[in-house]
Amino acid sequence: MGRVMEQPVVIKSNKYGxxxxxxxxxxxETLRSLVxxxxxxxxxxxxxxELAIAFEGRELSQDEQIILVQExxxxxxxxxxxxxxxxxxxxxxMKQAMEHTKASxxxxxxxxxxxYKGTLRSGQVLESESSIVILGDVxxxxxxxxxxxxxxxxxxxxxxxxxxxGNENTFVAALSMDPMQIRIADHIARNSDGPEKKDKxxxxxxxxxxxxxxxxxxxxxGNIYIEPITKEVLADINI
Amino acid sequence: MSEVIVITxxxxxxxxxxxxxxxxxxxxxxxxxxxxxxxxxxxRNLDVVMGLENRIVYNLVDVVEGNCRIKQALIKxxxxxxxxxxxxxxxxxxxxxxxxQMVKLIDELREEFDYILLDCPAGIEQGFKNAxxxxxxxxxxxxxxxxxxxxxxxxxxxxxxxEIHKIDLIVNRLRMDMVKRGDMMSIEDVVExxxxxxxxxxxxxxxxxxxxxxxxxxxxxxxxxxxAYMNICRRVMGEKVEMLDLDVxxxxxxxLSKLFK
Numbered sequence: 463m464g465r466v467m468e469q470p471v472v473i474k475s476n477k478y479g480x481x482x483x484x485x486x487x488x489x490x491e492t493l494r495s496l497v498x499x500x501x502x503x504x505x506x507x508x509x510x511x512e513l514a515i516a517f518e519g520r521e522l523s524q525d526e527q528i529i530l531v532q533e534x535x536x537x538x539x540x541x542x543x544x545x546x547x548x549x550x551x552x553x554x555x556m557k558q559a560m561e562h563t564k565a566s567x568x569x570x571x572x573x574x575x576x577x578y579k580g581t582l583r584s585g586q587v588l589e590s591e592s593s594i595v596i597l598g599d600v601x602x603x604x605x606x607x608x609x610x611x612x613x614x615x616x617x618x619x620x621x622x623x624x625x626x627x628g629n630e631n632t633f634v635a636a637l638s639m640d641p642m643q644i645r646i647a648d649h650i651a652r653n654s655d656g657p658e659k660k661d662k663x664x665x666x667x668x669x670x671x672x673x674x675x676x677x678x679x680x681x682x683x684g685n686i687y688i689e690p691i692t693k694e695v696l697a698d699i700n701i
Numbered sequence: 702m703s704e705v706i707v708i709t710x711x712x713x714x715x716x717x718x719x720x721x722x723x724x725x726x727x728x729x730x731x732x733x734x735x736x737x738x739x740x741x742x743x744x745r746n747l748d749v750v751m752g753l754e755n756r757i758v759y760n761l762v763d764v765v766e767g768n769c770r771i772k773q774a775l776i777k778x779x780x781x782x783x784x785x786x787x788x789x790x791x792x793x794x795x796x797x798x799x800x801x802q803m804v805k806l807i808d809e810l811r812e813e814f815d816y817i818l819l820d821c822p823a824g825i826e827q828g829f830k831n832a833x834x835x836x837x838x839x840x841x842x843x844x845x846x847x848x849x850x851x852x853x854x855x856x857x858x859x860x861x862x863x864e865i866h867k868i869d870l871i872v873n874r875l876r877m878d879m880v881k882r883g884d885m886m887s888i889e890d891v892v893e894x895x896x897x898x899x900x901x902x903x904x905x906x907x908x909x910x911x912x913x914x915x916x917x918x919x920x921x922x923x924x925x926x927x928x929a930y931m932n933i934c935r936r937v938m939g940e941k942v943e944m945l946d947l948d949v950x951x952x953x954x955x956x957l958s959k960l961f962k
Contacts (some may be wrong), residue, residue: 584858602851
């Protein structure tokens with residue numbers, strides 16, 4: 463840690479947060495302004511990020527930690543959902559801490575839903591922070607984006623993106639499921655490239671039975687599954 | 702009470718102008734005072750379909766810019782004295798007119814006419830915005846194919862966003878033989894996707910091509926398309942006209958074509 467000690471404030475980062483290495487020499491007020499300066503410089507990089515914070519190299523009281531974190535929030539525009547204990551500032555701990563706070567935040571986000579009545583037409587985009595129930599059709603060329611779940615009480619033919627915040631535990635359900643594209647968190651599935659040439663006769667015929675019944679799409683082990691809505695399937699859905 | 706109706710489709714070439722010409726003529730036949738406005742500035746067509754091209758002196762842009770009075774630019778139809786056409790300019794473009802100017806122009810026409818029909822250009826840009834600015838209701842023309850229906854869907858969304866909620870659908874160029882074989886969307890398929898009221902369906906008919914080329918709208922004549930257009934006119938006026946059973950129609954059509962073979 464020799465080199466680290468030469469500078470009074472050093473920021474180390476991992477995927478889930480920052481470890482701030484502090485020198486023991488300067489008094490707290492100097493340190494405070496140095497932290498402020500350091501984070502001000504990195505403002506562009508950090509802005510809006512959600513990070514866990516750990517301190518290293520210097521004993522800090524809880525009040526001192528809070529003061530420093532407040533400096534970081536004020537100067538770099540970061541969000542700090544948790545401060546991790548000095549001694550166990552390991553990435554795994556940060557990960558666990560972050561995911562815990564994130565999950566609880568998402569549950570409350572998904573807790574309330576919205577309703578939308580009407581047909582969504584080509585070119586229209588419906589965006590929602592919460593889950594949404596659509597009383598009508600989603601036509602080809604229309605897009606629905608939700609951080610939560612989407613239920614379509616009609617025909618889904620457009621594009622749909624659920625779990626837009628990255629939540630894989632989201633689903634899409636529709637009375638008639640024939641979407642252009644489904645995105646659930648980071649997973650994308652698209653419709654097949656139209657019927658086989660052999661089926662030309664069927665081209666414009668009524669959709670087959672599968673699409674006529676209510677279906678649900680969800681992610682399991684990294685794959686998107688679209689299945690008829692049955693008790694068994696619903697039992698596996700976590701909200 | 703006058704009613705301003707925009708005839709639109711999004712997609713080009715599905716029959717907006719032909720529909721406008723036939724509806725205008727049909728409504729005039731039913732003793733209504735009608736003016737048709739061609740809002741497709743730069744691509745003038747309605748006058749050709751009406752057979753009135755040679756009578757144009759002033760046009761829509763002239764009226765809006767104050768080069769002439771409205772009365773001077775209105776062309777009286779050669780068949781019906783209560784039917785008028787306001788042609789568009791051929792040498793200008795869509796930006797020559799603003800939606801506000803259209804509203805002002807149409808408000809002046811409202812006093813004198815029962816029906817004001819606006820022939821909308823294809824697309825969703827300036828020309829479309831001009832055409833819908835003053836409209837009370839809209840007729841969407843589509844053919845039973847995937848891409849015109851897709852565009853019609855987009856147009857309906859835009860109309861609703863512009864507070865036009867009385868929107869009716871005309872399915873044009875329907876070929877019952879293809880529908881029966883499953884090679885073409887049926888009227889029901891189109892209505893199901895677009896979720897608006899159907900005001901009429903027009904079969905694909907050779908006589909339409911002939912009539913447009915001759916500049917004589919066929920509405921009200923013996924042809925199937927002529928009957929279909931006349932029915933649409935009556936429905937536009939609020940009459941309850943039974944939807945023609947298309948299977949019967951087809952039977953009739955087949956008999957007719959067999960007779961001529």
